[in-house]
Amino acid sequence: MNIERSTAWREYLxxxxxxxxxxxxxxxxxxxxxxxSLLRHPPFPFYAREAHGVTSIDLDGNERIDFxxxxxxxxxxxxxxxxxxxxxxxxxxxxxxxxxGAQEYALAELLCGxxxxxxxxxxxxSGTEAxxxxxxxxxxxxxxxxxxxxxxxxxxxxDFVMVGGHGLPAVDDPVRVSQPAADVGGLPDAACADVxxxxxxxxxAVREAIAAHGDTLAAIIVEPILGAGxxxxxxxxxxxxxxxxxxxxxVVLICDEVITLRHALGGAQGYYGxxxxxxxxxxxxxxxxxxxxxxxxxxxxxxxxxxxxxxxLGTFSANPVTMAAGLAAMTLLDEAAIAHLDRLGERARRGxxxxxxxxxxPAGVSGAGSLFQLHWTRAPLTCARGPATADATRNLxxxxxxxxxxxxxxxxxxxxxxxxMQDQHVDRLVEAFEDFVGELRADGLV
Ligand SMILES: Cc1ncc(COP(=O)(O)O)c(C=O)c1O
Numbered sequence: 001m002n003i004e005r006s007t008a009w010r011e012y013l014x015x016x017x018x019x020x021x022x023x024x025x026x027x028x029x030x031x032x033x034x035x036x037s038l039l040r041h042p043p044f045p046f047y048a049r050e051a052h053g054v055t056s057i058d059l060d061g062n063e064r065i066d067f068x069x070x071x072x073x074x075x076x077x078x079x080x081x082x083x084x085x086x087x088x089x090x091x092x093x094x095x096x097x098x099x100x101g102a103q104e105y106a107l108a109e110l111l112c113g114x115x116x117x118x119x120x121x122x123x124x125x126s127g128t129e130a131x132x133x134x135x136x137x138x139x140x141x142x143x144x145x146x147x148x149x150x151x152x153x154x155x156x157x158x159d160f161v162m163v164g165g166h167g168l169p170a171v172d173d174p175v176r177v178s179q180p181a182a183d184v185g186g187l188p189d190a191a192c193a194d195v196x197x198x199x200x201x202x203x204x205a206v207r208e209a210i211a212a213h214g215d216t217l218a219a220i221i222v223e224p225i226l227g228a229g230x231x232x233x234x235x236x237x238x239x240x241x242x243x244x245x246x247x248x249x250x251v252v253l254i255c256d257e258v259i260t261l262r263h264a265l266g267g268a269q270g271y272y273g274x275x276x277x278x279x280x281x282x283x284x285x286x287x288x289x290x291x292x293x294x295x296x297x298x299x300x301x302x303x304x305x306x307x308x309x310x311x312x313l314g315t316f317s318a319n320p321v322t323m324a325a326g327l328a329a330m331t332l333l334d335e336a337a338i339a340h341l342d343r344l345g346e347r348a349r350r351g352x353x354x355x356x357x358x359x360x361x362p363a364g365v366s367g368a369g370s371l372f373q374l375h376w377t378r379a380p381l382t383c384a385r386g387p388a389t390a391d392a393t394r395n396l397x398x399x400x401x402x403x404x405x406x407x408x409x410x411x412x413x414x415x416x417x418x419x420x421m422q423d424q425h426v427d428r429l430v431e432a433f434e435d436f437v438g439e440l441r442a443d444g445l446v
Pocket of ligand 1: 071125126127128129131154155156157223227228256257258259282283291292
């Protein structure tokens with residue numbers, strides 16, 4: 001069935017007339033009506049008017065429980081009182097300075113105290129910038145040029161990591177190591193030529209890549225839980241082999257914890273016992289403000305000292321409002337908060353999986369800790385190849401159908417819990433999905 005005739009689509013149009021009008025107006029001045037390419041979807045996005053706690057409210061006054069949390073950033077939901085207080089207190093004393101702010105030290109101290117592999121840290125303005133800087137440090141330290149990454153790994157918007165997210169080999173294709181295709185237009189040829197792509201969760205892929213290319217690789221970058229590629233946790237064996245092989249070949253191991261820092265006090269690397277050379281961070285550590293950070297062992301961070309060859313630039317890097325908000329948010333994120341989030345995550349995964357099993361749907365659920373993803377595929381969810389086979393029409397129908405029922409996931413079905421959430425919020429998600437499945441059936445979409 002054509003999605004435009006589905007109940008989800010028609011009800012979405014009926015519920016969002018003001019967003020529809022705004023989308024048409026905004027598209028005159030902003031391509032497709034929003035600067036954020038990843039938030040565009042047919043027929044048009046609902047535009048946020050305000051958000052409080054677990055709830056976001058759009059231009060038409062529709063309220064939704066926010067399981068999107070700006071792509072996992074808002075770990076305490078919207079406007080947590082302690083974070084708000086830290087922000088307003090700092091704003092009154094200045095939003096940005098012409099001298100280094102004293103505020104960054106406290107957040108640096110907190111992160112270094114929690115993450116074993118991080119002796120020192122610098123802040124910038126996004127995960128994208130953090131990854132760019134980490135790769136640059138790796139090139140400077142090793143004198144090598146090429147980068148290794150994993151299929152489906154998303155590491156922000158810079159040239160050398162905007163490859164290998166799409167056009168992946170088939171699930172049963174035996175190829176383990178390949179040259180990536182570009183994910184977006186406008187990349188230099190080197191972005192594909194200088195990147196070695198490996199299958200995720202495949203120790204043999206790492207061994208093959210290092211054997212063939214180890215002496216030209218500056219770094220391998222890995223997410224300990226694959227995020228945009230399917231919310232798939234790494235196996236301990238995969239990470240162990242990755243650490244061993246990179247150490248042996250003198251390849252800098254960068255652990256991208258932009259999404260996964262929420263997994264344990266010491267990040268997912270602490271949970272897995274992984275000891276990377278450099279770590280990239282963002283999202284949660286900014287308390288809702290733009291942020292990025294690179295941390296790591298002293299021998300690698302040394303290149304950022306005043307007499308080192310690498311520089312961390314950015315007019316707004318380590319701005320005091322982000323530092324204050326981030327410190328408040330990360331202080332709130334203690335062991336008890338993480339345990340609460342993980343329990344809710346388990347409840348969400350179980351509830352969705354039970355609905356899938358009850359209706360024998362061609363779908364699956366992945367995730368770990370406080371992250372989950374619903375996939376419209378029966379393919380295995382152990383690397384990015386399975387999630388890549390998900391049915392795009394059902395994905396969109398589900399996103400719209402849940403939005404109509406007062407629940408927001410990401411367009412591809414990713415959810416992230418926030419600390420103000422309780423069982424009842426997760427149960428609302430599961431009930432909304434159960435209810436929506438009946439509609440999908442009636443519409444002949446499943
Ligand atoms: C693992 C990972 N690394 C890097 C980034 C880029 O972060 P930002 O969007 O802050 O540039 C993201 C963003 O989703 C991410 O998931």
